Amino acid sequence: MKGQLIIYILFFLSSLILQGQQEFPEGRALFPAVDSWHEIGIDPLHAEAMRAIDQPKGQPWQFAIPVKVSLNPDNSGFIIRSDNETVWILPVSSKGALSLNLILSPFRLPKGAYIYIYDPEKQVVRGAFTSESTAGTRSLPVLPVPGDRLVLECHFPGNVIPENSIGVSQVAHDFTGFFGPEGIKDYYYGRSDYCEVDLKCSTNQNYLMASRSVVRLIVAGSELCTGVLVNNTGNEYKAYVLTANHCIENDEQAENTIFTFNYKSPWCSGPDVSNMYALTGSLLRAENPDIDFTLVELTQFPSMVYKPYFSGWDITATPPTNTFSMHHPEGDVMKLTIDDNAPISTSYPVSGFLDLGFWRVLRWETGTTEPGSSGGPLFDQNGRLRGTLTGGGATCSDPTNDYFAKLSMMFNVTTVVSSHLRPWLDPAGTGATVAAGRDPYGYNLSRSDTLGGFPATVSGTTDAYSSPGWGFSTGNNSDGLMRYAEYIPFSGTGEIAWLRLRVAASSLLSATDSVRFYIWSGGSQPGPVIASRKLKLGEIKSGQVLEIDFGRNIKVTAPFYAGYSVYYRTPPDQPHPQFAVMHSSPWPT
Known part of the structure; x- marks a missing residue:
């Protein structure tokens, strides 16, 4: 008999985890019959x-x-x-x-x-x-x-x-179509214009780190914008989001905004994936229409599984050497826009705004901005925040003349506390002109353990059944196996952040084909479900290192099982597509 491991788990022992989530496992829905609407x-x-x-x-x-x-x-x-x-x-x-x-x-x-x-x-x-x-x-x-x-x-x-x-x-x-034709997930992938570039098409670490600070805003149930998490000089646990004033203008809009984190494709050029990282509600802290900014504070601090990053900033007068922006054009998954040259200091070409209060991007070398990009951040060559998008004329066919409100002006435009940023982003009045970014969970990650399975540096293997059998030992197969669980002999107190699996094969017969990942309580066999999450097979690619979380950290105090169950609407047979994951090399038991 052979033993093998298929899952590795990022696990936290005695760590402080701040939770921020909207939806909770509670009761059950009745789903009653309805005949009147x-x-x-x-x-x-x-x-x-x-x-x-x-x-x-x-x-x-x-x-x-x-x-x-x-x-x-x-x-x-x-x-x-x-x-x-x-x-x-x-x-x-x-x-x-x-x-x-x-x-x-x-x-x-x-x-x-x-x-x-x-x-x-x-x-x-x-x-x-x-x-x-x-x-x-x-x-x-x-x-x-x-x-x-x-x-x-x-x-x-x-x-x-x-x-x-x-x-x-x-x-x-x-009236535009928040969901795709299947109607089962937020499906804005592909809505933006042809020249837009997915973030995953780049390996630049400045881009990847800064992207964790970018959020999509659904304002008052009807409008879409972009915002950015921003750090403060005291490194306080305050989740400030900066956006355009024309996106959030008042307390009611701030309270009724949904903030979506990490809404980006895991691939270069799609496809989209379902997104569960959303927080609801904020408090208006400062706003100023003269420089087109609004600062809100989220009423819940984002959980570790949201992977938040609070951007550093630079309010010196020196123009950036080059810039980049990340944003959600027409609500699409996050896109990357790059200018290889320095922006110029200028005024916005519409009356009513502060003179010389804007950075003008003369021409984007990569991508453009669109409606829905408003409030999106402008980062400099060091990955520090320098402004937020107000508007402009850039398009795919003519990617010129976009205007970003200067962060430096947002600090100094007035002394009224509710109309400038300094009291919030430099609360001790240090006078700092540059602030570093911050990963609020970096300390927790440094204390994490990996349990079970095999490390990411090991590629693993998979076993295909020999004819007349078909399928894989870790996926659907001729034995009818569709569910797999791995026992984790844990003791103590800890929290599960993610499961990671290396996908050997993934393809589908219908749009509803899926795999559900589980944490079960321990025992001689898997017990009650502690947490689960479903992904459609259309969201998973062969060869992918798949990271699964459950919208929150999962507390465990005893042995448990981790695993998955595969669902095909039409049961596959030998010539049909398969799903399977890699496992470690077998060992004698």
Whole structure:
């Protein structure tokens, strides 16, 4: 008999982990039958007219029409009661919408209450949302679900729904297509123009590190922009995001913005992958329309699995030698834009802005910017932040004349605390003109252990079955094996950050084919599921070192199992595609 290891795990022992997540494992959804829908009633001609608009730069990229409503358990939907809970069901419809999203307000859930939101086909299920999903804010914006119908399912313990605990204040009707044709994930890959370049097409370490600071903004359920995490001189654990003022102008928009981290393709030139790294809500700290900036502080600090990086900055008057930007044009996965030359100091060519308050990029050598890129960072040759995008005329056919608000002017434009950056990014008043970037979890990573499996430096092997058998020893095969688990004999207290596997083969028969990764409790065989995550096989490539997290660090105090289960809609046979992972060389047991 032979033994082999297929998984290696990045594991943290007695480390301080700050969690930041929206969705929690809580209760279960009922998915009741629905025969009546609350219709929002967007005029199809209005949606078509919005779709036909060529949206300019210098403003957020609008993907949905917001509709203000006032829906609550007293006036909408229906109630399901049981012995121990009361459930409010609100079915919502907006004919012709490509997706729908909600802003929940009020959002004051009591302990034990939780919410799910999903489309009727249950392709996307958001939640559970609990009182922990916000940090004291009054509302909760929720990521879109596909199609023109959704169901809001609110569970309350006992037989009473507390007054003013839950309601819907806005429904947004998507007229551009937030999801792809399969309708199962955020599918903006490919929406931007032909000259845009995926980040993974570069190996420059400045680019790769800075990319971890770039976030996509979904503002008030209807608009898309870009922002950047920025460090402060005190290295305080404050998650500041800098963006354009024309993206976030007031407290309500700040509170109802969703911040998406690491939304980028793992490949050069696609494909896109599903993204689960989103935080909701922020507090407005400073804003100034004269220099077009807004600084917000996230109400939750991003978790380690978000891999945040807080960009350093430079507010000296010396122009950069060369620059680069990373941004989300038309909401697409992150794109890289490069100027090999120095920008010039200038004024924005529209009245109402501060004189000489902008960097003008004369011509991009790589890529361009587009609507949705607003608020995107301008980095210098050292990877330090120098400004944020206001607008300009650059396109793929003529990549010239983009304007970035100067970070240096944001520090010195006024002495009003709420209108400049210095009180927030230099809280001790050190007068620093240059600040280093910071990885808030670098210390934790230095204390991590790798458990099980084999290291990344070992390529591994895989065993194909001999005829008349077919398949692989670590994938689907003629023995009917579809699920694999590896026992991890752990003791003590720790947190699992990631599973890593080297993919030997990955291909699909249908768009729904997938693999789900698990952490199970230990014993003589895998016990209850502690955590799981599904990836579609279309998101995985042969030869890939696949890193899987579960949206949060997973605490364990005893032995556990890690593994995966393969799903094919149509069971494959010998001539059909396969999925398998590499394992270590067998050893006698």
